[in-house]
Amino acid sequence: MGRIISVSNQKGGVGKTTSAVNLCASLGAAEKRTLLLDLDPQGNATSGCGVEDYGATSYEVMLGTARVEEAVIPTPIPFLDIIPSDRRLAGAEIELVPQVSRERFLAHALVSVRERYDFILIDTPPSLGLLTLNALTAADTVLIPIQCEYYALEGLSQLLSTIQLVQKSLNPDLRIEGVLLTMFDRRLKLSNQVAEEAIEYFGDTVYKTKIPRNVRLSEAPSFGKPILLYDVECLGSQSYMELAEEVIAANRPPLEVGAAQAGGSGVVDIDKAAAKVEEVQE
Numbered sequence: 001m002g003r004i005i006s007v008s009n010q011k012g013g014v015g016k017t018t019s020a021v022n023l024c025a026s027l028g029a030a031e032k033r034t035l036l037l038d039l040d041p042q043g044n045a046t047s048g049c050g051v052e053d054y055g056a057t058s059y060e061v062m063l064g065t066a067r068v069e070e071a072v073i074p075t076p077i078p079f080l081d082i083i084p085s086d087r088r089l090a091g092a093e094i095e096l097v098p099q100v101s102r103e104r105f106l107a108h109a110l111v112s113v114r115e116r117y118d119f120i121l122i123d124t125p126p127s128l129g130l131l132t133l134n135a136l137t138a139a140d141t142v143l144i145p146i147q148c149e150y151y152a153l154e155g156l157s158q159l160l161s162t163i164q165l166v167q168k169s170l171n172p173d174l175r176i177e178g179v180l181l182t183m184f185d186r187r188l189k190l191s192n193q194v195a196e197e198a199i200e201y202f203g204d205t206v207y208k209t210k211i212p213r214n215v216r217l218s219e220a221p222s223f224g225k226p227i228l229l230y231d232v233e234c235l236g237s238q239s240y241m242e243l244a245e246e247v248i249a250a251n252r253p254p255l256e257v258g259a260a261q262a263g264g265s266g267v268v269d270i271d272k273a274a275a276k277v278e279e280v281q282e
Contacts, residue, residue, distance in 0.1 A: 002035070002117035004110065005177050005247075006139035011155045012126035014147040015182035015211060018221070019243075020123035021048040022236075023143075025226035026244035028080030032118040035072065038085035039106075039131050045123040046084040049075045050224040059089040061109050062096065062134070068113045077226060081117075093130045102130060103170055107138035119247070128162050136163065137170045141177030146198060148184045148191035148210075153198075176205055180243070184210040209243040212236065 007020040017040065024036040038045040039058050046054075054073055060066035061083060071083045096102040110120065121143075122135040136142065142163060146152050167174050179202045185191045198206050211217075217236030220227045227237040 002033070002114050002120050003141070004114070004120045004122070004139045005141050005143050006122045006124055006132075006135040007143045007145065008124045008132060008135065008159065009145055009156075010126055010128045010132070010159055014145045015180075016126065016145050017042075017044045017048065017123050018217065019143070019145050019180060019182065019211065019240075020121055021045050021221075022217075022227050022240040023243055023247065024080055024082075024119075024121050025049075025075075025077045025228045026240045027119050027247070028075075028077040029228055029241070030244055030248060031079055032244075032248065033116065034080045035113065035117045035120045036075075036080065036082045037110075037120060037122045038083060039089070039122050039135055040085060040125040041087050041090035041131075042125070043085045043087065043089075044221065046082065046086070047224055048221045049077070049080075049082050049226060050229075051075060051082055051084050052224075054084045057089065058083050058085045059092055062089070062092045062105055062131075064105065064109075068109050072113065076229060089131070096130055103133050103137050106134035107171075110138055128158065133162075133166065133170075136166045136174060139171070139174060141175050143177045143180060145180045145182050146194070147182050148188075148194040150190070152194045176202070178246075179206045180209075180211065181206065182211040183213050185213050207243060207246055209239055209246055211239050211243070214239075 007016055009016055020036060024034050027034040036045060036049065037058060051073065056066035056071040058071065061068055061071050068083065072081045073084065075082050096105065114120065122139060124132045124135045144159065163174060179198055181195055181198060212235055214234060214236035216231040216234040217227050220230035223230055227234065227240060231237060
């Protein structure tokens with residue numbers, strides 16, 4: 001049965017979609033049957049995989065007017081399929097409001113394809129609305145990208161609080177898959193400070209692989225290609241392959257949200273960590 005991973009952070013610009021696309025491509029390259037579900041109305045994961053022609057999308061899946069199987073299409077990467085998205089999905093937030101059990105629509109929809117894949121990754125929008133709530137309810141774990149820049153941990157307490165609420169009322173088995181440091185530059189004191197703070201509060205759940213700042217990685221989406229197809233030898237490509245190895249190995253148990261709470265008050269301490277990071281100068 002495939003592992004469902006929600007790639008989530010309500011803060012924009014953290015490399016969430018870049019990580020979802022390139023991690024999925026790397027898992028596919030490792031011959032793991034992988035499905036990328038684009039649940040962001042911006043559809044950047046869809047275009048980033050070079051997908052232009054499609055019929056049903058995640059919009060139809062969320063509203064129940066199309067089955068998941070009808071929306072799945074192959075990508076140029078072997079072993080990688082995608083459920084595309086477009087801007088119509090933004091309307092789903094409103095259309096789902098009056099529905100009964102609206103938080104569980106995605107969980108029910110994915111049941112029929114879960115056995116077909118080793119990994120199902122959900123690229124969520126940069127918000128904590130109904131779409132993200134559906135993703136967290138459907139997922140086994142949450143992968144949290146954090147950029148190594150100022151205000152890196154800002155808003156993280158809100159995400160953790162949302163995960164805790166989902167655990168209590170909708171998905172008691174939800175755990176943190178891992179914390180991924182993105183836009184890392186080992187030459188900068190700030191990047192290293194953010195990494196230290198993340199490790200302090202999340203321990204071994206922070207991936208050993210750090211995604212570096214990389215020009216080729218930034219260019220790839222404009223060409224509609226995962227980095228593996230754009231420049232397989234660049235540092236960004238190699239980093240995502242290493243990340244895929246960590247995810248496949250799953251050599252550490254997923255972290256319960258409470259386990260990240262130093263002294264039993266992790267949400268507060270995350271905010272304190274953010275305050276410390278703000279004081280750091282490059």
